[in-house]
Amino acid sequence: MKKTTIILLLFCSVYSWSQNDKKLFLQKNKYSLAVSCLQNKQLDKAIDSFLFAYKINPESETGKISKVKIDSLIPIVRKNLVNQLTGTWKLIGNQPIWILKKQVNNKVSDTMMMITSDQISYYVKNIKSSEQKFLKADKIEFYNGFEANNQVTEMVDSVNELWLFVIDASSKNLRIINTGNKTISGRNSIYLDNKELYYTRVK
Numbered sequence: 257m258k259k260t261t262i263i264l265l266l267f268c269s270v271y272s273w274s275q276n277d278k279k280l281f282l283q284k285n286k287y288s289l290a291v292s293c294l295q296n297k298q299l300d301k302a303i304d305s306f307l308f309a310y311k312i313n314p315e316s317e318t319g320k321i322s323k324v325k326i327d328s329l330i331p332i333v334r335k336n337l338v339n340q341l342t343g344t345w346k347l348i349g350n351q352p353i354w355i356l357k358k359q360v361n362n363k364v365s366d367t368m369m370m371i372t373s374d375q376i377s378y379y380v381k382n383i384k385s386s387e388q389k390f391l392k393a394d395k396i397e398f399y400n401g402f403e404a405n406n407q408v409t410e411m412v413d414s415v416n417e418l419w420l421f422v423i424d425a426s427s428k429n430l431r432i433i434n435t436g437n438k439t440i441s442g443r444n445s446i447y448l449d450n451k452e453l454y455y456t457r458v459k
Contacts, residue, residue, distance in 0.1 A: 283312040287322055294325075299336065303329045303408060330408050334398055337409050338373060340423050345369040345430055345455035367391075369455060376413075401442060412438050430455040 290305035303326060310322035347367040363383065370377045378391040392414065399410040399418055410418045416438040422431045434451035437444045 279312050280316070280318075283309050283316065283318050286312070287318050290322070290325065294329075299329060299333050303333050307408065326408070334409060337421065337423075338371070338396065340427055341371045341421060341430070342373065343371060344458040345371070346458050348454040348456055350452055350454065368458070371396075399438060399443070406435070406443065406445075410435055418443065428457045430457070 286305050286309035290302045290309060293299075293302035293305060306322045306325045306329070310319050310326060313319045314323065345368065347369065365383055366381050368379050368381050368388075370379070374396050375393055376396060377393040380389045380391060381387070394414045397412045398408070399406065399412050406418075407420060410420050412418060417434055418436045418438060420433045420435050422433065423429070424431075432453045432455070434446060436446050
């Protein structure tokens with residue numbers, strides 16, 4: 257019985273060491289990738305990799321260094337995103353524009369979104385008369401948290417919904433994804449059937 261117990265304990269120890277070793281290896285790889293992206297001025301990819309490395313083991317030396325890098329990159333990455341988003345956007349719908357182009361458009365008004373350095377405003381514009389009706393305005397507020405499934409560029413709206421703004425390489429098309437809700441204790445994440453909105457740049 258004692259021999260069986262000792263063998264079982266040794267097996268568990270070896271398995272635990274193996275798992276920790278794999279995590280350490282993955283963490284170092286992600287950190288190295290982040291450093292490489294940073295050197296190539298790919299800041300978005302760099303911060304994503306630093307964040308991944310940090311979450312594997314926040315208490316390790318690599319995890320602590322990654323956290324310092326994340327904190328230094330967050331204001332830069334967020335400012336760059338807002339600069340890219342600044343302008344006026346027209347809501348296309350909840351499907352990509354290449355799908356909607358095939359559909360008949362008989363709308364009488366467009367839902368517009370105007371983004372400045374600190375605010376996102378929404379209004380409706382009559383297509384024929386160009387008359388505008390204000391809907392609402394949200395202050396730009398980023399969600400600060402390091403849960404397992406969030407990114408540093410998620411924004412919180414006036415009803416505590418979390419949105420991820422994804423702009424294409426041409427800066428002409430925008431996809432906005434509802435990733436969850438901000439709560440008192442942190443966040444509730446949405447994994448399936450996320451609400452999505454598609455915009456095209458007007459100016």
